[in-house]
Amino acid sequence: MRAHEAGVLHADGYGGPPIYLPFPDDVMALTPALWSRTVRRRDDGVLEVGGVSVLDLAREHGTAAYILDEADFRARAGAFRDEYAAAFAHLGGADVYYAGKAFLCSAVARWVMEEGLNLDVCTGGELAVAQRVGFSGERIALHGNNKTLAEIRQALSYGVGRIVVDSFAEIERIVAVATELGVVAPVMLRVTVGVEAHTHEFIATGHEDQKFGFSLAGDVAFNGVREILAHPGQLRFLGLHSHIGSQIFDTAGFETAARRLVRLHHRIADELGCAAPEIDLGGGYGIAYTSQHTPLSTAVLAEEMSHIVEQAFKTVGDGSLDDVPRVSIEPGRAIVGPAMFTLYEVGTVKPVTVADGHVRTYVSVDGGMSDNARPALYDADFSVTLANRASSAAPLVVRVVGRHCEAGDIVVQDEWLPADVTPGDLLAVPGTGAYCRSLSSQYNHTPRPPVIAVRNGESRVLIRRETIDDLLGLDVG
Numbered sequence: 001m002r003a004h005e006a007g008v009l010h011a012d013g014y015g016g017p018p019i020y021l022p023f024p025d026d027v028m029a030l031t032p033a034l035w036s037r038t039v040r041r042r043d044d045g046v047l048e049v050g051g052v053s054v055l056d057l058a059r060e061h062g063t064a065a066y067i068l069d070e071a072d073f074r075a076r077a078g079a080f081r082d083e084y085a086a087a088f089a090h091l092g093g094a095d096v097y098y099a100g101k102a103f104l105c106s107a108v109a110r111w112v113m114e115e116g117l118n119l120d121v122c123t124g125g126e127l128a129v130a131q132r133v134g135f136s137g138e139r140i141a142l143h144g145n146n147k148t149l150a151e152i153r154q155a156l157s158y159g160v161g162r163i164v165v166d167s168f169a170e171i172e173r174i175v176a177v178a179t180e181l182g183v184v185a186p187v188m189l190r191v192t193v194g195v196e197a198h199t200h201e202f203i204a205t206g207h208e209d210q211k212f213g214f215s216l217a218g219d220v221a222f223n224g225v226r227e228i229l230a231h232p233g234q235l236r237f238l239g240l241h242s243h244i245g246s247q248i249f250d251t252a253g254f255e256t257a258a259r260r261l262v263r264l265h266h267r268i269a270d271e272l273g274c275a276a277p278e279i280d281l282g283g284g285y286g287i288a289y290t291s292q293h294t295p296l297s298t299a300v301l302a303e304e305m306s307h308i309v310e311q312a313f314k315t316v317g318d319g320s321l322d323d324v325p326r327v328s329i330e331p332g333r334a335i336v337g338p339a340m341f342t343l344y345e346v347g348t349v350k351p352v353t354v355a356d357g358h359v360r361t362y363v364s365v366d367g368g369m370s371d372n373a374r375p376a377l378y379d380a381d382f383s384v385t386l387a388n389r390a391s392s393a394a395p396l397v398v399r400v401v402g403r404h405c406e407a408g409d410i411v412v413q414d415e416w417l418p419a420d421v422t423p424g425d426l427l428a429v430p431g432t433g434a435y436c437r438s439l440s441s442q443y444n445h446t447p448r449p450p451v452i453a454v455r456n457g458e459s460r461v462l463i464r465r466e467t468i469d470d471l472l473g474l475d476v477g
């Protein structure tokens with residue numbers, strides 16, 4: 001056995017156990033969970049998505065480029081809509097809000113609308129995208145821990161269906177804007193439920209010591225609801241909201257969150273006489289970034305979440321399920337994450353002798369931390385495959401890096417590629433739909449890559465590639 005055939009251990013992002021990348025039987029094989037549903041490898045080794053080959057995509061649109069599989073996005077959105085509707089039919093029903101922060105542009109907002117989902121926005125900018133495509137205001141939720149008066153005005157003027165309130169100061173601001181506009185603002189209250197979600201600390205939001213929400217402790221959340229109910233002429237209380245974090249694989253955290261939320265919901269009904277019609281359990285469902293990640297299917301997730309809500313309501317009051325409020329959820333990553341991959345071209349390939357004479361091969365691509373900040377921000381893992389040809393070369397563990405002036409500019413920590421990977425090859429990095437374009441930057445004056453949608457053998461530009469002139473145009477000094 002050659003040294004590299006033993007497989008490789010590397011650190012899991014999110015502080016989990018080390019990940020083992022077993023020696024691949026076939027280095028060109030694709031792990032289905034990592035790829036959108038229309039991705040396939042042709043007999044000549046070329047990757048195809050939506051019936052379009054990556055060779056054509058690279059020729060027509062250049063690299064680096066984000067490639068979005070429209071059919072896959074719609075299918076995942078539809079699965080959330082249908083599975084949650086089915087699983088919650090015997091309770092108060094369920095709504096799905098697509099979390100636009102994961103990735104939003106006009107076309108995606110239109111797809112969300114056409115698939116019958118609602119939309120979660122967290123800035124005036126995201127709301128402007130929704131407004132541009134005529135997304136029904138009633139089906140929009142506005143989030144944010146520091147909403148400006150202008151954003152609250154924008155939201156209430158557009159008639160959003162809910163504003164998720166994050167602080168006492170914000171209650172005052174919404175009351176002021178509602179008074180000014182002569183409207184009643186529908187609001188939910190975001191509760192910090194005190195749950196430590198099993199994910200990276202930067203994307204956990206349910207524990208006490210962070211900026212979001214009203215704490216359960218010290219009756220802060222209860223008093224928040226009391227304050228909302230004190231303004232019936234300006235505020236209409238819809239219910240409680242919790243979001244415990246992102247990239248979560250098991251439902252234990254949701255169970256604790258739901259139990260605590262339901263207890264508070266019940267207490268509000270009991271002590272404040274308000275039977276809130278809704279409850280929101282947030283987003284956060286994890287996806288596979290490497291062959292070692294095994295997310296639950298949407299159907300299983302919906303079943304488990306419905307069971308969790310049912311059990312939580314059975315333990316309060318007389319245990320009746322007659323008045324279970326309508327449940328909503330806010331998945332972002334689980335809908336758009338796997339629907340996109342990033343297509344790069346290989347530049348420099350550099351073998352570097354590291355500890356104990358071991359050689360690590362650094363494969364540089366024409367992008368990096370400006371189009372995918374997640375490895376640098378969260379130690380996140382990604383996978384990669386050779387996309388433009390077949391190869392029978394031996395598998396080699398490589399590190400894929402970007403072209404930025406930063407040693408931590410890593411795209412893929414460790415992954416097997418054929419050892420003959422060479423300048424001019426195309427690489428595809430799957431699972432880049434969520435929080436990659438959204439978190440992208442122009443670091444080192446790098447114009448951002450385009451987002452290209454593919455469907456039924458055709459590709460079209462959703463967001464065009466930035467140019468150096470775009471960047472210079474901002475520089476008016």
Ligand SMILES: Cc1ncc(COP(=O)(O)O)c(C=O)c1O
Nearest residue numbers: 099243246283284330331332333
């Ligand atoms: C309030 C809220 N809802 C929904 C989401 C979407 O999370 P995810 O993309 O992990 O489903 C987030 C992001 O973590 C969020 O902050």
Ligand SMILES: N[C@@H](CCCC[NH3+])C(=O)O
Nearest residue numbers: 101203246247374434435
């Ligand atoms: N940006 C994070 C997720 C944050 C979710 C937003 N509340 C990530 O890429 O994993």
